[in-house]
Amino acid sequence: MPGTRLQLLKPIARLKAYQDSEASLLPITSLFMSRSNPFPSLYSARVATLAVFLYLAAPKLVSAEERISVKWQDYAEDNDRIRVISRYIGFEKQVSNQIVLKGHGVHDAISGATPIGVPADEEGNVPLSNLVDIREAGVIDLDWTHGIHKSTFQFSYSAESDFLSRGYSYSHTSEFNKRNTGLNYGVSFIDDDVRPGFFDESREKESYDFFLGISQVVDPNTIVALNFTYSDYNGYLSDPYKLVRKETEILPNIFLPLSFAENRPSDRTRHIWFFNVKRFFEGIGGSLDFDYRYFSDNWGVRSNTFDFEWYQKIGDNLIIRPKYRYYSQSAASFYILDLSGTSLEPGETLQGRPPFYSSDYRLAKFDTHSYGLKIIYNLSERYSIDASFERYEMESKDDTPQSAFADADVLTLGGTLWF
Numbered sequence: 001m002p003g004t005r006l007q008l009l010k011p012i013a014r015l016k017a018y019q020d021s022e023a024s025l026l027p028i029t030s031l032f033m034s035r036s037n038p039f040p041s042l043y044s045a046r047v048a049t050l051a052v053f054l055y056l057a058a059p060k061l062v063s064a065e066e067r068i069s070v071k072w073q074d075y076a077e078d079n080d081r082i083r084v085i086s087r088y089i090g091f092e093k094q095v096s097n098q099i100v101l102k103g104h105g106v107h108d109a110i111s112g113a114t115p116i117g118v119p120a121d122e123e124g125n126v127p128l129s130n131l132v133d134i135r136e137a138g139v140i141d142l143d144w145t146h147g148i149h150k151s152t153f154q155f156s157y158s159a160e161s162d163f164l165s166r167g168y169s170y171s172h173t174s175e176f177n178k179r180n181t182g183l184n185y186g187v188s189f190i191d192d193d194v195r196p197g198f199f200d201e202s203r204e205k206e207s208y209d210f211f212l213g214i215s216q217v218v219d220p221n222t223i224v225a226l227n228f229t230y231s232d233y234n235g236y237l238s239d240p241y242k243l244v245r246k247e248t249e250i251l252p253n254i255f256l257p258l259s260f261a262e263n264r265p266s267d268r269t270r271h272i273w274f275f276n277v278k279r280f281f282e283g284i285g286g287s288l289d290f291d292y293r294y295f296s297d298n299w300g301v302r303s304n305t306f307d308f309e310w311y312q313k314i315g316d317n318l319i320i321r322p323k324y325r326y327y328s329q330s331a332a333s334f335y336i337l338d339l340s341g342t343s344l345e346p347g348e349t350l351q352g353r354p355p356f357y358s359s360d361y362r363l364a365k366f367d368t369h370s371y372g373l374k375i376i377y378n379l380s381e382r383y384s385i386d387a388s389f390e391r392y393e394m395e396s397k398d399d400t401p402q403s404a405f406a407d408a409d410v411l412t413l414g415g416t417l418w419f
Contacts, residue, residue: 067092071414077406081128082112088414100143108135117242117359118259119338120401126361129241135160148175152186162240164193164202171211180217184227187211196240205235213274221280231270236352238264242360244346246339257340258347262360264334266352270297286312300333301363317378323390325370331398332363361404365397372410385415 071088090104113128120126137158144151149172156167171186188209195202213227243259250256273294280287291307309323334356339346344355372390379385389412394405 066094066419067416068419069414069416071412073410073412075408075410077112077408079406080112081406082110082114082408084111085109098145100145102141102143103139105138106136108137110135114241115361115404117262117361118245119359120403124401124403126401126404133160133162148179149173154188156190162194162196164195166191169209182213182215182225184213184215185211192235194236194240199240203236203240205233205237207231207233221282223278225274225276227272227274227276229270229272229274231268231272233268233270235266237266237268238262238351238358239360242358244336244339244357244359246342246344246346248347260339260346261351262358263346263349263351263353263356264358265299265354265356268297268299270295284312286310295329299363300331301329303327303329319376321374321376321388323370323372323374325368327368327370328397329366331365332358334358335360335363337399361396361400364400364404366400366405367395367397369393369395374412382418383415386413388412 069088069090071086073084073086073088075082075084075086077083086106086108088104088106091102093101095101110131110133113130115126116129118127135158137156139154139156142153144153152169152171152173154167154169154171156165156169158165167188167190169186169188171184173182173184175182186209188207188211190207190209192205192207193202194205209229209231211227211229213225215223215225217223239262242262244262245257245259247255248258275292277290278287287310289307289309289311291305293303293305293307295301295303295305305325305327307323307325309321312320312322314320336342336357337359339357344357346357349355370390370392372388374386374388376384376386388410390410392408392410394407396402396405
């Protein structure tokens with residue numbers, strides 16, 4: 001997942017994407033925590049480097065770091081699939097010369113229908129399951145700057161009717177070489193409870209993330225960064241709502257298509273390489289922000305992500321940011337559309353132990369394209385508003401029916417007040 005990005009918000013993901021593939025764009029909550037980069041203070045460090053460019057390309061804001069931001073987002077999949085209405089509020093408070101307190105909260109109203117994993121019908125349409133849910137999440141950050149060092153402590157919380165997550169992280173940034181070179185590292189721990197109503201008791205999963213990165217000012221207009229993240233997940237990693245189907249012999253020569261719960265491994269290790277370059281072009285008052293991300297895990301998933309953003313100043317108060325993102329992933333080694341005709345007996349399998357199988361399209365082979373436009377307007381030195389529209393499209397690259405994948409429109413409106 002995907003890594004963090006420089007724009008304030010990312011489109012809402014396919015529901016439950018936090019459990020599965022790296023393909024889906026993250027929910028609005030990813031502003032303060034992303035599985036692909038679970039260290040929000042490092043996100044802040046990237047934003048700080050971009051500020052060098054925006055300082056040159058945009059009207060100068062007041063020097064105070066205190067602010068309040070609000071966002072409203074409408075994520076709507078085509079054909080009345082999933083829709084998520086998100087409301088977000090965030091603040092930043094300068095407690096002292098060394099300490100900054102940050103807080104973020106989000107309320108997601110989720111409704112619609114999503115594939116359950118059962119194969120498509122004769123017309124190629126996959127069965128869907130209706131859902132309605134509310135997600136509420138929050139994060140508190142404490143930044144401590146001491147000389148050339150900055151330490152960040154964080155606690156995060158996210159709750160749905162069937163899911164509870166608590167996260168803790170620490171990250172550190174040091175600047176050397178006349179503050180032209182930055183070294184970042186961090187660690188996080190996330191404790192999740194999966195608790196659908198049909199479980200006798202909740203299932204637990206835990207994840208540890210370790211991050212190491214370096215950034216370098218190449219010249220007055222160019223900054224490059226390289227990061228590596230190692231993640232280790234353990235516990236219940238299946239999606240309790242996803243099923244697999246098999247033509248099962250219930251009597252001699254009598255077969256019925258029966259559905260069974262999917263079964264994924266109880267461990268997952270991930271390796272993520274992330275490269276970023278920012279380049280400011282003085283002649284035209286704009287900056288390019290380019291990301292490349294390579295992901296691999298022990299489930300057999302490999303992915304490549306390319307992200308291009310252009311920040312263009314127009315006049316004294318307006319910034320326009322077009323973007324394009326391309327993502328491509330391979331299928332998990334245990335992804336299968338239908339167990340019929342195989343020797344696998346899903347009814348006899350224990351969760352988290354082999355053999356493994358899943359028909360969740362998020363573990364299939366596919367590509368995604370995301371493109372959009374964001375407009376930022378500074379009404380004054382203390383207040384700015386922004387609006388963005390993005391189109392998200394998914395394309396099957398194996399035998400998975402195209403109807404399993406959903407395209408979406410994402411509209412975001414927001415404003416920031418500085419003190």
